Amino acid sequence: MSSDSAEFDYDVIIVGGGPAGVSCAITVAQAGYKVVIVDKKSRERIGDKTCGDAIDKAALLRLNERIGLELPSGAEVSDPITKMSIAADDIDIKLSLDAPGFQVNRLIYGQRLLKDAEKLGVEVISDAPVRGILTEEVNGETYLTGIKYRKDGEEVVIRGKFTIDASGAYAAIRKELPDEFLNDGIKRELDDDELWPTYREIIQLKSEVAKHRWRNEIILMYDDDYPPPGYFWLFTEGEGALNFGIGWEKTQDLGKLKEKLHAEMAQYFSPDQYDVIARGGGQIPFRPPFDSLVFNGGALAGDAACMVHPVTAEGHGPALDTASHLGTSIISALKDDRRDRDSLWGYNVNVAHHYGEKHMAAHTMKEMLRSVGADGLKFLIEKEIFKEEELNLIFAGTEITNAVSNLEKLKRLLKLFMRPSLLLHLKKLLTYSNRVNDIYQAYPTNPEDLANWRKERNEALNVSF
Template identity: 35%
Template sequence: MTETTSLTETDILVVGGGPAGVISALTAAKKGNRVMLVDAKSYEEIGNKTCGDAVNLGPLNFLKENLGLEMPSGEEVADTVESMVFETKNVAYPMYGDGFVLNRHPYGQRLLKEAEEYGVEVRSNTKAVRALTLNGTVVGVVVKENRAKEYEIRAKITIDCSGRNFQIRKSLSDSEFPLLEKNMEKRDIAASYREIIQLKDDHPYGNKIVLQFRNEIPEPGYFWIFSKGPKRLNLGIGWYLDTQVEKGMKELFWEVLHKYYPSGTYEVEDAGGYTIPARYPLLNAVASGFITAGDAAFHVNPLTAEGHGSALVAGYFAGLTAAEAIESSDLSQMGLWQYNERIMKHFGLSHAKIQLFTEALNTVKVSGLEFVLKRNILTQDQFVGLYGGKSMGAIELIKILIKIFPRYNLLNVLYRISRGANYFEKLFDRYPSTPEDYLPWKAEFDKKMQEIRQAH
């Protein structure tokens, strides 16, 4: 075993300098706390990530209002987004959508520097190995700098923003931390691959992000085309890890890409693949002395796998909750519980509802989606509402029934989404206000989710 020596202590220790970590650190430091942020990457690489690069305006407005952070601008912005298009082979269904396709690296570096201006101490090239615990409380983290010896950083509160591998949470034992989930199922992990390409001529995707649901991609996976400005595109592909596939991800990616841009007509600027935890959020994301946010807490849209915006928002709530707990000298699970309530209200319920939509898509397949879009069975408001988990009234469903002939099975699916959304609204309204009431509530949620997954 590697020798460890105790070296450092701080009020709040943040693991990971992605969007969740950097905003957690900045928020807590702005409130006057001593904050340290460790990241396994070199300082210059922090903020860089293989990504589709799209982010909605909502979370950015949220950061502006709550932290005074300026909107992305200049080299941070590759293109602005004005619409999001759901596409199948025969139908393009444009919906209003506003936001940016970013250049994540300069944006991430700007946020890191702003955090430092508020006094955050950044330790780069520093990998967090595991949590340090004492009687059911997280009291810090064991880290390792490059090839140097392991050492301990002690903290009143540790915030795990280590992304898809949730390094700290998974090192916590069930016996000491029984209310925290430690595992992730294969079917909740999306694998993805993307390339940023430079074209010789301009493309028709300016100000758009396009999600293509295609027969050749394992459902409910998709191919994306995001504009990175004139002559530049970010294109990618993704599906869930539990899917049986006949072809490799890159092979299928190139097959689809070359239908639009044959090889030789573009240059690849950057290429890479990664996994994404794409599921409804952790139902509890706190323990004594511990909070987790971003991908590490499954704060990702279960259908589109967008997680940048929710990581920023969750980061804010993590930093805020940690700062409040320190101020009131209550670092217990109860002292941090409000974080869960904030997450559930802000996007937790909505992500749980999107999970319904995702499961439904799995059932109706691309052909069902195409049928619904092509025949205008849903108005745009209804489609957006359904995707966001808005329940439908009986009259609305009867009107759909008339249009949906002869595919009545689709109505059944729409009805199930609608009922499920209604159920979740009521359940999340009763999200427990103390850890003592959590397990029975979670059992109800799990039962419903299992029912939904079996039905689809």
């Protein structure tokens, strides 16, 4: 479809100036297009977010190479991370993986990214909650053509060739999409088993306990008090500070998050040993990304696209990384003077090949954790049924069958005969995670083939996305 640029105020309207929004904005603005970010927060709070604050270095290195984004440094970093550990029942019964990354100060880092975008000419409209969308019929098809937002008590309408929902877990645009855009797996609202309410506190230790023993480490802790897939986290924030949080699936009725978090924290420090320097809650979408993220005149990015790892809740790096790929697809579409769904399909393919595959593998892992419980996980860790390198492969969404020799498999099977139900759960995990790679690498390049691919994927992996 050709478009007359005189009709539009912007080439790209981006709702939300978090990681997904700025990364998409920077990528598109680098190619010289007119981009606006509209955010409900005040200009000086954009980027801030209740978070575990961990970010994976690999995603940042890719972004640095692709769009020249500088890695976090100075006050943007509260502690470099070298490892991620998974613990069960006892914080010292854990399996640690190499996980180079950073604990970042979300506000300072987020503000820097926003400034990077502004330097490229991206306009930022702050204090502007988006409250609605504009759609139009073009040649018998519905197109998204812009948004309505409130500013200084007035409703403002702007029109863009593309409108991107980067508004996070609450998905301001996705919730408004017309029925025609929901055919490829996009949902306006997530189900309760796809959403995690969370609560976290960042504490500053007082002088008598000014140090902690988890420098450079982030720990996910499973316990049958808040059964998997729910977990408690303890992340370093530098020498004297820690980020504690807890979350569980909305379907798990486990009481008050704050009370459970405080009970857990009390095992490490008494409340008089620290000051709480930040507290807050938030929702995390805990499912693999939708099977298509694009529609006529727009797309979903970051949390609005469910781009969060379904075990670790890592969504910051994935939001930055994938939204820049969305930017690349938008540039191609604009060059071809197109605004239709298919002009952005390359973004879908890219996501499927990387985060789609990885996060579906993690989904199978999440289901295994649910089945085995914290007690089963403790057994698997203590008996060394999983080795670090295999867990790394599962987290990377890579086939693991060939990584384990037959002799090794036999030894581990013998250990598992003590717990036959675990053996079954593990077999299921291996069967599904070994299929994920082939399925996601075969994601259709032709949009017509998507429905069939989804049906076959659901059957092969016993899922119903």
